[in-house]
Amino acid sequence: MGSSADDVMMEIEACKPQGNGLVVGGLSPLSESLWKDKTNTDVVGDVSARLTWKDLTVMVTVSNGETQNVLEGLSGYAEPGSFTALMGPSGSGKSTLLDALSGRLAANAFLSGTILLNGRKAKLSFGTAAYVTQDDNLIGTLTVRETISYSARLRLPDRMPWSEKRTLVESTIVEMGLQDCANTVIGNWHLRGISGGEKRRVSIAVEILMRPRLLFLDEPTSGLDSASAFFVTQTLRGLSRDGRTVIASIHQPSSEVFELFDRLYLLSGGKTVYFGQASEAYEFFAHAGFPCPPLRNPSDHFLRCINSDFDKVKATLKGSMKLRFESNDDPLDKVTTLEAMRTLIDSFRTSQYYYSANEKIEEMSKVKGTVLDSGGSQASFFMQAFTLTKRSFVNMSRDFGYYWLRLVIYMVVTVCIGTIYLNVGTGYNSILARGACASFVFGFVTFMSIGGFPSFVEDMKVFQRERMNGHYGVTAFVISNTLSATPFLILITFISGTICYFMVRLHPGFEHYLFFVLCLYASVTVVESLMMAIASVVPNFLMGIIIGAGIQGIFMLVSGYFRLPNDIPKPFWRYPMSYISFHFWALQGQYQNDLKGLMFDNQTPDLPKISGEYILEYVFQIDVNRSKWIDLSVNLSMIIIYRIIFFIIIKINEDVTPWIRGYIARRRIKQKNANQNTTVTPFTLTQSPSLRNFVADRPSSSRK
Numbered sequence: 164m165g166s167s168a169d170d171v172m173m174e175i176e177a178c179k180p181q182g183n184g185l186v187v188g189g190l191s192p193l194s195e196s197l198w199k200d201k202t203n204t205d206v207v208g209d210v211s212a213r214l215t216w217k218d219l220t221v222m223v224t225v226s227n228g229e230t231q232n233v234l235e236g237l238s239g240y241a242e243p244g245s246f247t248a249l250m251g252p253s254g255s256g257k258s259t260l261l262d263a264l265s266g267r268l269a270a271n272a273f274l275s276g277t278i279l280l281n282g283r284k285a286k287l288s289f290g291t292a293a294y295v296t297q298d299d300n301l302i303g304t305l306t307v308r309e310t311i312s313y314s315a316r317l318r319l320p321d322r323m324p325w326s327e328k329r330t331l332v333e334s335t336i337v338e339m340g341l342q343d344c345a346n347t348v349i350g351n352w353h354l355r356g357i358s359g360g361e362k363r364r365v366s367i368a369v370e371i372l373m374r375p376r377l378l379f380l381d382e383p384t385s386g387l388d389s390a391s392a393f394f395v396t397q398t399l400r401g402l403s404r405d406g407r408t409v410i411a412s413i414h415q416p417s418s419e420v421f422e423l424f425d426r427l428y429l430l431s432g433g434k435t436v437y438f439g440q441a442s443e444a445y446e447f448f449a450h451a452g453f454p455c456p457p458l459r460n461p462s463d464h465f466l467r468c469i470n471s472d473f474d475k476v477k478a479t480l481k482g483s484m485k486l487r488f489e490s491n492d493d494p495l496d497k498v499t500t501l502e503a504m505r506t507l508i509d510s511f512r513t514s515q516y517y518y519s520a521n522e523k524i525e526e527m528s529k530v531k532g533t534v535l536d537s538g539g540s541q542a543s544f545f546m547q548a549f550t551l552t553k554r555s556f557v558n559m560s561r562d563f564g565y566y567w568l569r570l571v572i573y574m575v576v577t578v579c580i581g582t583i584y585l586n587v588g589t590g591y592n593s594i595l596a597r598g599a600c601a602s603f604v605f606g607f608v609t610f611m612s613i614g615g616f617p618s619f620v621e622d623m624k625v626f627q628r629e630r631m632n633g634h635y636g637v638t639a640f641v642i643s644n645t646l647s648a649t650p651f652l653i654l655i656t657f658i659s660g661t662i663c664y665f666m667v668r669l670h671p672g673f674e675h676y677l678f679f680v681l682c683l684y685a686s687v688t689v690v691e692s693l694m695m696a697i698a699s700v701v702p703n704f705l706m707g708i709i710i711g712a713g714i715q716g717i718f719m720l721v722s723g724y725f726r727l728p729n730d731i732p733k734p735f736w737r738y739p740m741s742y743i744s745f746h747f748w749a750l751q752g753q754y755q756n757d758l759k760g761l762m763f764d765n766q767t768p769d770l771p772k773i774s775g776e777y778i779l780e781y782v783f784q785i786d787v788n789r790s791k792w793i794d795l796s797v798n799l800s801m802i803i804i805y806r807i808i809f810f811i812i813i814k815i816n817e818d819v820t821p822w823i824r825g826y827i828a829r830r831r832i833k834q835k836n837a838n839q840n841t842t843v844t845p846f847t848l849t850q851s852p853s854l855r856n857f858v859a860d861r862p863s864s865s866r867k
């Protein structure tokens with residue numbers, strides 16, 4: 164990859180005298196200067212991001228159909244040049260607040276309140292803001308350097324020379340302290356890769372590469388050792404110092420990390436406990452009657468004051484270990500945490516911090532600033548499509564589970580078919596055997612493509628993350644996904660098709676052989692496209708496989724083998740279902756390909772010879788006037804149709820679902836208000852329709 168980390172460090176050192184406005188932090192002046200010079204994007208000034216949120220309430224529907232508020236009436240703001248830390252106990256609503264602000268709430272979550280970016284309602288997804296979520300959805304087979312390099316190619320302008328993109332990549336690697344593992348793969352189910360903390364840093368590196376104007380991070384320091392957490396936070400603070408707006412939820416910051424925060428937003432049970440200067444939180448707690456005892460990390464103290472999850476445990480232990488818990492220094496020993504939390508929430512609502520925050524929000528909301536468009540990618544469509552195709556191809560070729568494993572299984576299964584139908588011949592008994600063989604190949608063998616579903620889901624997760632951050636468009640993704648898979652599918656179907664064709668000794672002749680493998684290729688690719696479309700709506704492995712298997716089972720039933728075409732019940736199963744089924748077209752074509760032109764006889768003088776045409780017409784009920792090539796063309800066009808369906812599903816998720824959800828949200832909130840007799844103005848910011856499936860899919864424990 165060219166320049167080493169040491170070279171980049173030297174370049175960074177050399178750049179230091181110029182300064183470039185960097186005040187504090189690990190953000191290298193080199194990457195800053197490169198970024199500004201080559202992209203003509205200087206974020207300081209007009210295009211900075213001022214974010215305000217007011218009376219933000221998030222309501223979720225739980226399994227029994229009841230609703231519950233996860234966030235209640237939160238207000239706050241984030242300014243350019245500042246680093247805002249969200250803190251609170253586990254389950255206090257930090258991730259939900261970030262999801263709400265970035266427009267990525269789960270499907271069952273509804274938002275009310277106002278979120279303004281530069282004084283305007285805005286879509287914060289698809290690149291206007293970058294969001295590093297808790298899940299590190301990265302491509303496991305790529306190395307750290309490759310991951311960041313591909314990301315650079317996907318988003319940096321085409322006119323920027325590769326040498327400069329590479330320098331930017333290298334400096335970002337250095338900023339995130341990833342130089343030692345730069346050539347190590349990320350890792351997946353069969354490949355041991357970098358550590359969890361390193362993955363976290365790669366996820367951050369990918370987003371800060373583009374120096375976003377507004378950056379959300381959900382627990383960027385989780386899984387990092389204290390030194391790494393400090394340097395990563397310092398880098399984020401450095402990023403904010405250059406006019407960017409950075410909001411991050413942080414668990415357990417050390418006192419050094421805490422000192423790097425500009426503003427602190429403390430949450431507990433979905434309510435604001437404190438919002439103001441981080442340095443003034445200490446004073447606020449002292450005034451409210453909960454001063455931080457000497458020698459205790461302030462952030463530990465704040466969290467202990469507002470985490471009521473263990474009140475019962477504490478009370479029980481207090482009874483049994485009285486002395487251990489009583490101390491004159493600690494105000495928390497005199498009240499339960501629930502009481503402390505309530506006191507703090509009430510104190511905040513009557514404090515100067517609350518009033519000055521509200522004044523500031525009002526002031527910021529009135530100023531109509533620049534409309535920030537998507538800052539996700541500046542690369543051309545062709546560059547995006549080319550890079551994605553290349554990246555996807557590299558991933559498919561390195562991931563044993565994507566195609567190689569399937570190739571082995573396909574070969575084993577087709578050898579089994581070959582031995583069972585070995586040299587099938589042209590006796591009477593071969594007529595049904597040929598039909599059964601074709602039915603098994605186009606039914607079961609194509610069905611095995613379902614095995615790729617877990618890999619599709621992984622691909623979709625990476626796509627959702629990158630798409631929501633505006634790295635590229637849907638069209639580029641769909642095209643690249645189709646192109647990169649083609650060589651592997653051709654390889655799999657030609658090898659397994661050849662084994663089967665020659666072992667069974669199907670209708671001799673090159674044209675017949677070519678038709679058989681092409682038909683197999685078309686069928687496997689249709690299943691692949693179908694499963695990809697399913698993966699875009701059902702991100703759960705098991706559910707997706709069950710749905711895919713169910714659809715294929717229905718298609719197989721109406722393929723014309725298990726029930727002859729004319730006997731399939733007409734209104735629904737024959738028309739339209741059998742015509743929608745790709746198995747039907749594949750079988751019709753292969754029957755003709757195999758039987759037409761053959762004569763079947765039992766070498767006995769008293770039994771007549773039967774022509775393949777006769778069998779086609781009267782046994783298998785095939786329309787012999789239709790060319791087999793038409794059947795193949797229909798199957799090939801189904802590949803395109805399923806890819807278009809895949810594209811449409813993604814677009815519907817992105818563009819139509821938010822409208823539907825907005826409508827449902829308005830109705831739910833209205834209903835709730837009517838029940839409670841209160842008024843809340845419903846406003847649903849663009850939700851993350853695609854990502855939300857994945858958020859909803861995750862068990863709540865995995866989102867911690």
Ligand SMILES: Nc1ncnc2c1ncn2[C@@H]1O[C@H](COP(=O)(O)OP(=O)(O)OP(=O)(O)O)[C@@H](O)[C@H]1O
Pocket residue numbers: 223224225233251252253254255256257258259260269270271272859863866867
């Ligand atoms: N879509 C949802 N459906 C049901 N409950 C939800 C949903 N989103 C959030 N919650 C609940 O809301 C609460 C807050 O969740 P959230 O993930 O925002 O907490 P958090 O502060 O980020 O926690 P952690 O620090 O552990 O990540 C939790 O109890 C969670 O189970």
